[in-house]
Amino acid sequence: MSPAKFYLQLLLWCALYFSLGYISLFLDDPLSQVSFVWFPAGLAVAAFLLTPRRFWPPLFLGLFIVRTVLDVTMRHSLETSLVHSVISLGNDFAIAWLVRRFRRPDDMQVNVLIWLAATVVISAVAAAAGAGWVLYRHNINFVQTLWIWWSANVVGTILLTTIIMGLFWKPExxxxxxxxxxGGLWIGLCLCAAWVFSQPFDDARSEALHFILACIPVMIMIAIPIVSGNRLGALAFLSFSTIxxxxxxxxxxxLFIPGLRSGxxxxxxxxxxxxxxxxLNFVYVLKRNVPGMASSYYLIPQSGRLSWDQTSVTPLTQHLLKINHADELLALLSPDDAKRMRARWETISHGGMVTDTFSFLIQLSPKIKIQLQETKLTGLPQPEGVVIIGSWSEELPNRGFTRTVRET
Structure with missing residues (x-):
């Protein structure tokens, strides 16, 4: 990413952060003035995950300034605003850092669990710090503020990160x-959710029916990414959450039960x-782990002849079948990736072992670029020499994670 492109994105992140924060500050607890849900948390985590690490300092600074200005503009003193900004942005930065630090390139399920665990634990630490400050300065109930702060960060992170990362998911x-x-399911979802959640349900005898009706939009929501892809699913979930x-x-x-207090x-x-x-994240994991998405190749180093396993023809394999020679394949990679690929082949040809995962970008046509990873590379001794067997799969479909692999 070039600096010019990053700073354009930074302006967009800051504008979205301010807008979401402005909305969140209206959904607050009247006593502690802590938001019941903090949407900017998820946006900030997604922004860090989608941004190369070398740009993290200016990204942190930009969001920090916006967070401080937002608090000062709405209601808080400069001192309180600075403390809130440090706690809030520190929380978001720590979650993103843990995800990048401990993620596994080829295991989407583990990556989601790391993200959830980091969100729950780090948000608890940030909530304790924030509630402690509010107690010190304003003598507000510590336990209640702790619970509201923690739930606001956890929910905001889960909702907005799911939406934004879904929008940046590799297009299908x-x-x-x-x-x-x-599109039809999306319209049906909005109409169904608007009807179900606009009813003034106040009859305690029909609560079971009301909760059953609330399950219908969820079923429609889950069907959308399965049928039409994750991007449309993310947009539909944004509409659903707003309603x-x-x-x-x-x-x-x-969800409004008679007798509940405000908020x-x-x-x-x-x-x-x-x-x-x-x-939705579970659906993403299942779609990512659909069997048969890998492609295997057989390379004879002496002649450079390349062939592909056609026992399980996938869309990826259909593109790769046109490549019949090692030189043709290397020509589709960047010079650095081609050099690393050739070095891996040479290691196997000389009896060595290659156990690491190799991430690279292949240009199949002027309009088709695919991020791949070589997950397995072995050598099979033959009378004429060693035959190389490799296995490729599509890289994690999230662009932020893809950049992380390439930077590493």
């Missing part, structure tokens, strides 16, 4: 039938949406 081929089906939060804040819908229906809505977001 456009198929008119899938787009029309997904649920708006109605719950106005004490409407099945508690919104806490229920957070749990409801967080559960839906986790289901």
């Amino acid at each position: 081929p456009l198929v008119l039938r899938k787009c029309l089906t997904g 649920v939060i708006y109605c719950s804040w106005h004490r409407l819908g099945p 508690e229906p919104l806490l229920l809505a957070q749990c409801y949406l967080s559960g839906t977001a986790l289901l």
